[in-house]
Amino acid sequence: MDVIVGGGVVGLSIAWRLARSGRPVTVVDPAPASGASHAAAGMLAPVSEVTYTETPLLRLGAASLRRWPAFAIDLATDAGLDTGPGSSEEPFAVPGLDLRSDGTLDVAFGADDLAALDELAAYMEKLGLRVERLTGRECRRLEPMLAPSVRGGLLAPGDAWVDPRRVTAALLTALGRLGVPVVRARATGLLRDGDTVSGVRLAPPAGEIPADRVVLAAGAWSGELADVPVRPVKGQIMRLRSPRPLLGRCVRGIVHGSSVYLVPRGDGELVVGATQEEMGFDTRVTAGGLYELLRDARELVPGITELEVADVVAGLRPGTPDNLPVIGPSGTPGLTLATGHHRGGVLLAPLTTAILLGEESELAALCAPERFRDIS
């Protein structure tokens, strides 16, 4: 039996795909779907998020985004949710998961921002990515609530987004229907049989669970069970409630040097994210975090001022030294890693499951744990 340690979007996705393929599997998590996946905005935006140094991450993201339509339709079907038309043509949509693919709009304010946007557009085109350079007026025609001071933008028409809370809820439903146990306990250590990992130890009074394989998908906490170079990167995020949708697609911008994005939900909610803070295992919502989000979001879309604050949370992303996830056999028999997804857990969940099921050998090499020494 496989034991998956971690009930976030990555661990639950792995468990679901394994169970679907007929393998016996158990999930262990003291509070499933309550960590980084609960805080995540759910942008599936590999193009919009590309940076000059991270083409490997772009390749992973683009490959995973291509897998999202089928992943979402299968998941919505298994969970008994609305799959929509069921086609993977663009723009695709899966209403039951609030998945939409109307693109992401990056906007610029000053002349410097515009020049940077032009350079980025040229770089993206060189990479063969589909992007459209827009004037300020064209941006506002697409998104009339944008600030008048927006000078130009870059539309990544293939980027998508999803509601991560619906995804994890659907995964839990699907696992329930497949008869997969979800043990609500904390894994405190790995059982070993000589050099081989043979299960997990649970916090008292829950005991132990033997396993043929342990898949460590514990996000920022993965380092507590194995020697994997993952650190917590705190993100604070805010959900605003709007009587009617304010935006038709994801909007991002660099404001005061920090990146802010707004993700619209089908029910009118607007997610504003996110801080990136190196604060250890600190999940406090702070005055400074909220201030930064509100200040920057108001610059992009002044109309948010009147919206109700529905929810503010902080989550911990599992960051790695090279910003790439750590997926695959750990080097220790019986222990497989599926962690270190940093800001991309939701986007990369389909690809992660594909790698673990042996369906993506080329990209698997980019994520292989052996690139870090001293993994045990």
Add this chain to the structure above:
Amino acid sequence: MDVIVGGGVVGLSIAWRLARSGRPVTVVDPAPASGASHAAAGMLAPVSEVTYTETPLLRLGAASLRRWPAFAIDLATDAGLDTGPGSSEEPFAVPGLDLRSDGTLDVAFGADDLAALDELAAYMEKLGLRVERLTGRECRRLEPMLAPSVRGGLLAPGDAWVDPRRVTAALLTALGRLGVPVVRARATGLLRDGDTVSGVRLAPPAGEIPADRVVLAAGAWSGELADVPVRPVKGQIMRLRSPRPLLGRCVRGIVHGSSVYLVPRGDGELVVGATQEEMGFDTRVTAGGLYELLRDARELVPGITELEVADVVAGLRPGTPDNLPVIGPSGTPGLTLATGHHRGGVLLAPLTTAILLGEESELAALCAPERFRDIS
């Protein structure tokens, strides 16, 4: 029997004082202590809050502040809380209610602000109020966390503050000990016997309560039961959690033209308030409200950035056309009013009870309902 409609700080205080004097009394409120009193910061700062046009309000506030030490000691005693040394000398403190009287510091940033502060100081001295004009350096010596850009300040050494949530909790405890019923139901109308009010009607299935006298202390909702010119004035307020106290006293300032204040609690909490919005019966916490509070509070005390956001609420103050409360017989036999306290419900609670018990005839005239026509 007296029936008090409204279980905020005003209604509960009246009920407590009446019950203490031996009168049979009942309180009616669907959710006691959850409205404006729950949101209030608890500044007892008549001097710091004085404005040029409102000397009647200053007189009321100053008189009520003089009553607070005895009121607090009696209340803490009746509720079984720590009364402290029990003296009313300054600075007085009643630990059980987190009542302290270390003064309020008004600070100024720019040259214009300083000039306004000088004028205000002169005006206050003319009124015979105790204030001290401080340089920026003196302000920071008193409160080292103040922003370096603070240019000067005005200390009102006699101003005080209290935790309104402790006050209402203590009032409910004291009422319980005195055997006063607190009926958790909504009053939907007044019973009448000819021209005389003879009780209150409650939302089904709670029925009716007959009364010799109905005291309407329903705050912003008072206008739903009688023709009293009270309107809701929305206030959003934030509580920050600090590992150690950041301030030793209340600090206020005008930032970007709006007044912001920070009130320290004994447990390290710091209350930041408050917006003033004419939005009807809207109690949504909004992105714009939080932004304004955080922006202005950061200007005063930059160190709040690292504090945890513990709580954000919105309350509705009962505003009146002349900003004075409406206290006394309504003109309709059997109906007495105790409402319209706007921003001063906590400060004015002791005075309000004194007026209703006939202990303050001169100040009672300032609050008399007959100054408004058409009260029924």
